[in-house]
Amino acid sequence: GDSVTQMEGPVTLSEEAFLTINCTYTATGYPSLFWYVQYPGEGLQLLLKATKADDKGSNKGFEATYRKETTSFHLEKGSVQVSDSAVYFCALSRELTFGSGTQLTVLP
């Protein structure tokens, strides 16, 4: 079945550092790919998505590119802020498969 493998955390960065959170997937066909973010004490909310190969999703300075050849959807941000501290989940649309989540802490 479908699966998502996500970089394990926790990840701790200084403000303005570059962020990469790796996500690879196994799936047949062409599922949509998502990154969700969970701020402390809240439910998950969509951060960005890509619906087909080579699509780039972007939002709030975060980006991820749907790479079919490497079955990856890595999350990147050029300069993180303290307010980006949260748990990030990679997910597949089909069967709504989630990765295990990566805790990001950004220090001032």
Next chain:
Amino acid sequence: NAGVTQTPKFQVLKTGQSMTLQCAQDMNHEYMSWYRQDPGMGLRLIHYSVGAGITDQGEVPNGYNVSRSTTEDFPLRLLSAAPSQTSVYFCASSVITSGPMNTGELFFGEGSRLTVL
């Protein structure tokens, strides 16, 4: 713009007690689901529904029942609570974009924190 509403937000049960977690959405979404979130294990799907009258099991269905009598509501029932069911529970809904399990963006409730003593 209520979105997905879950109640209660917090609940403490004793082993063997029963309870129902309520979930309602006002976006006319066909798809609704329940997840549990445990430390280090991400989100695990308990049950889901692709429309009124249709439910199916997810990854961890044991100990939980669901029903979907209306499009809006998708309650999760614990018939005899166990300490292993201590967790944070999230309800989510979505449109169905193509096929029975291909969905769009999930909209989540704020979660229900359950403790079973």
